[in-house]
Amino acid sequence: MSIHLVLFLFFGAVAVAGAINLLAQSHPINSALSLIAVMAALAGEFLLLGAEFVAAIQVIVYAGAIMVLFVFVIMLLNAGVEERTKGSRVAIMFGIPGMLMGSVLVAWAVLHSYGQDEVVAGALEGAPRDIATLLFREFLLPFEVTSILILIAIMGAVVLASKPQAVQKRKEH
Amino acid sequence: MVPLSYYLVLSAILFACGVTGFLIKRNVITIFMSIELMLNGVNLSFVAFAAKWHALSGQVFVFFVMVVAAAEAAVGLAIIIAIYRARETLNVDQMNLLKL
Numbered sequence: 001m002s003i004h005l006v007l008f009l010f011f012g013a014v015a016v017a018g019a020i021n022l023l024a025q026s027h028p029i030n031s032a033l034s035l036i037a038v039m040a041a042l043a044g045e046f047l048l049l050g051a052e053f054v055a056a057i058q059v060i061v062y063a064g065a066i067m068v069l070f071v072f073v074i075m076l077l078n079a080g081v082e083e084r085t086k087g088s089r090v091a092i093m094f095g096i097p098g099m100l101m102g103s104v105l106v107a108w109a110v111l112h113s114y115g116q117d118e119v120v121a122g123a124l125e126g127a128p129r130d131i132a133t134l135l136f137r138e139f140l141l142p143f144e145v146t147s148i149l150i151l152i153a154i155m156g157a158v159v160l161a162s163k164p165q166a167v168q169k170r171k172e173h
Numbered sequence: 174m175v176p177l178s179y180y181l182v183l184s185a186i187l188f189a190c191g192v193t194g195f196l197i198k199r200n201v202i203t204i205f206m207s208i209e210l211m212l213n214g215v216n217l218s219f220v221a222f223a224a225k226w227h228a229l230s231g232q233v234f235v236f237f238v239m240v241v242a243a244a245e246a247a248v249g250l251a252i253i254i255a256i257y258r259a260r261e262t263l264n265v266d267q268m269n270l271l272k273l
Contacts, residue, residue: 008175012183019190019210028202035206038187042213045180049224054216054235061239066209066246073250074202077257082200085266091197099193106185114178126223126232134233146240153244160251163258 007048014041028079032070039063051126180221187214201256201263205249212242 018038022031039062046055135143187210194207216235223231257263 002174005175008179012179015183016186016190019187022203022206022210023190023194023197028200028206031203031206035210038210039213042187042217045183045217046220048175049180049220051220051223051232051235054220054232057236057239058216061243062209062213066243069246069250070202070206073253077202077254077263079200079202079263082198082203083264085199085264088197088199088266095193095196098196099189102192103182103186103189106189107182110178110181110185114176114181118174118176126229130229131232131236134229135236138230139233139237142237146237149244150240153247157247157251160248161254 004048008045011041011044011048014038015045026081028074028082029071032067032074035070036063036067039067049126053126053128053131056128177221177225181218184214184218184221187211187217190214199264199266201253201265201268202250204265205246205253209242209246212238 015038018034018041021034022038025031025034039058043055043058043063046052046058191207191209191211191214194210195204198204198207216238219231219235219238223229223235253263256268260268262268
C-alpha cells in the first residue's frame with residue numbers, strides 16, 4: 001500500500017465520518033463543526049491531487065469565511081435542538097435507504113466505467129501561478145462577471161438582513 | 174497511486190450525504206449546510222478529473238464554484254435572518270405560508 005493510498009483513505013474516512021456526523025447531530029452548531037472537519041479533510045484530498053491553490057482557498061474561504069458566517073448566524077438566532085415531527089420521521093425512513101441506494105449505484109457505475117485508471121500524486125501543477133494565468137486569460141470574462149455577482153450578493157444581504165419597518169411596527173403594537 | 178474511481182466514489186458518498194441531509198433535516202440552517210456539503214462533493218470530482226486529464230480549467234471551475242457558494246451563503250443566511258424575524262422559528266415545517 002503506497003503512502004498516497006494511505007493518506008487518501010485517512011482523509012476520506014475523516015470526510016465521510018464528518019458527513020455522517022452532520023446528519024446524526026440534532027444541534028446545528030455540532031453539524032457546523034463536523035462540516036468544518038469535512039472541509040479540512042477535503043483540503044487534504046486536494047493537496048494529494050496536486051491542487052495546492054484549491055486546497056488553500058478551501059481552508060481560507062470555505063472552512064474560514066463561509067463557516068464562520070454559518071456559526072455566526074446560528075449563534076445570532078440562538079438556534080436550538082431541532083424537533084422531530086411526523087414529516088421528519090417519514091423523511092428519515094425514505095431518505096437513508098435512498099442515500100445508500102444512490103451511493104451504491106453511483107459507486108458501481110464509476111468502478112465499472114473507470115476501473116483501475118490511476119491518478120498520480122502531484123502529477124498536475126496546481127500552483128497559484130498556473131491558475132492565475134488561466135484565470136486572467138481564458139476565464140477573464142467569467143472572472144469579471146463574478147465580481148458583479150459578489151457586489152449584488154453583498155447589496156442583497158445588506159437589504160435582506162436590515163430590519164424592515166413593517167416587522168418593527170408590528171412588534172410595537 | 175490511487176485509482177480515479179476512488180475519488181469519484183468518495184465524492185458520490187459526500188454528495189449523497191448532502192442530499193440526505195437536505196431531505197431529513199428540519200432546521201433551515203442545517204439544510205443550508207447540507208447544500209454546502211453537496212457543493213464540496215462536486216468540487217472533489219472536479220479536481221479529480223482535472224488531475225486525471227491534466228486540465229487546469231477543472232481547478233478554475235472549483236474556484237468559481239467557491240465564489241458562487243460564498244455569494245449564496247451570504248444571501249441565503251440573510252434570508253434566514255429575515256424569515257426568523259418574521260416567524261420566530263427555524264423549523265421548515267412551520268414555514269409553509271408566503272403571507273405572514
